[in-house]
Amino acid sequence: MTHFYLSDIIKVANNKDGDNLSLKRKISLTLIVVDVLVIVMVMTFKGNSTVNVKAKDTVSAANVLVQSQESLDTYINNEIEEYIVAREEAAAAAKAQAEAEAAKKAEEEAAQARLVAQEQARQAMIAQTVPVADTSYGGVAGYAAQFVGNPYVYGGTSLTNGADCSGFVMSVYANFGVSLPRTAGGQATVGEAVSIENAQPGDIISYGYNGVVSHSAIYAGNNTIIHASTPSLGIRTDSMYIMPIVTIRRVG
Numbered sequence: 044m045t046h047f048y049l050s051d052i053i054k055v056a057n058n059k060d061g062d063n064l065s066l067k068r069k070i071s072l073t074l075i076v077v078d079v080l081v082i083v084m085v086m087t088f089k090g091n092s093t094v095n096v097k098a099k100d101t102v103s104a105a106n107v108l109v110q111s112q113e114s115l116d117t118y119i120n121n122e123i124e125e126y127i128v129a130r131e132e133a134a135a136a137a138k139a140q141a142e143a144e145a146a147k148k149a150e151e152e153a154a155q156a157r158l159v160a161q162e163q164a165r166q167a168m169i170a171q172t173v174p175v176a177d178t179s180y181g182g183v184a185g186y187a188a189q190f191v192g193n194p195y196v197y198g199g200t201s202l203t204n205g206a207d208c209s210g211f212v213m214s215v216y217a218n219f220g221v222s223l224p225r226t227a228g229g230q231a232t233v234g235e236a237v238s239i240e241n242a243q244p245g246d247i248i249s250y251g252y253n254g255v256v257s258h259s260a261i262y263a264g265n266n267t268i269i270h271a272s273t274p275s276l277g278i279r280t281d282s283m284y285i286m287p288i289v290t291i292r293r294v295g
Contacts, residue, residue, distance in 0.1 A: 182245075183215060183216065183219060183244070183245035183261060184244035184245045184261055184262065184263045184264065184269065185244075186215060186218060186219075187211075187215045187261045187263070187269045188263065188269055188280075190202045190203070190211075190215075190269075190278050191269060191278055191279055191280060192277060192278065192279070193205065193206075193277060193278045194274075194277045194278070195207060195271045195272060195273055195274050195276065195277045195278065196274075197274070198210070200213060200214050201214070202214050202215065202278075206271050206278070207271055208227055208258050208259050208260065208270055208271045208272075209224075209225060209226050209227040209229075209230055209259050210225070210271070211261075211270065211271040211278060212230060212247060212259050212260070212261055212270075213225060213230070215261060216294070219295075221294055221295060223247075223294070227249060227250075227251075227256050227257060227258055227259040228255075228256045228257075230247055230249060230256075230259045230292065231247075231249035231256040231259070231289060231290050231292060232292075233247070233292055233294050234247070234292045234293045234294035234295070235292065235293055236290050236291065236292060236293075237291050237292070237293050238291070239288065239291065242262050242283075242291050243262070243264075243293070244262055244263055244264040245261065245262065245293075245295075246261075246262040246291050246292065246293050247259055247260070247261060247262075247291070247292045247293075247294065248260050248261075248262050248268055248283060248288060248290075248291050249288070249289045249290045249291070249292065250285070250286035250287060250288060250289060251286070251287065251289045252286075252287055254289060255289075256289050256290075258270070258286060260281075260283075262283065262291070263280065266282060266283050266284070267280050267281065267282060267283060268280065268281055268282075268283045268285075
């Protein structure tokens, strides 16, 4: 529409009949044509610029989207890789801990098995050892041996119904008219001290740690003792080396 309108204006400006127009009118028409052409050119230029700007913006936006997607992909890949590494490290740590715990458990079980074997060997040795009856002190050890198997009772002094360690020793010696202190510590001070090498059946063996007496027994010869052991074991025979020996006493 604009093209035909401009043509019409040009025709009017160049029309031979225009000779009859005044010079002022011709100049006005020419200026109008120029103004229209300038407007068209400006519009065209602006249109192209807008298109170019929009095109540039579109390309930039596309680049941003591509870069954003690449950044997102990189971030996701890094997160996945870190997760995999962390999971593998956690699995390795759990495996190492399980192996360490299994090794520790196996070691504890082996140690327990050794203790059981040692105790079984000790019990077997005790079972094969028979206290030697003697005549010293009127046969103290032989008299004490007849009460093996009777119960241990804390604070007790009965050779048949139950006694503790010092109560047992006191009651055995009482049968022979010998009065002894009630406690293991007191019994460790009576009579005279003798060496292990010179120990005889009937001697009192006092046990303890760091020189503090906590247990007493009657020596039965052949490296064995007769004593009231524990509530679960009662009066029994044992090796004379069940505990550290503090002193060996001979009375009578």
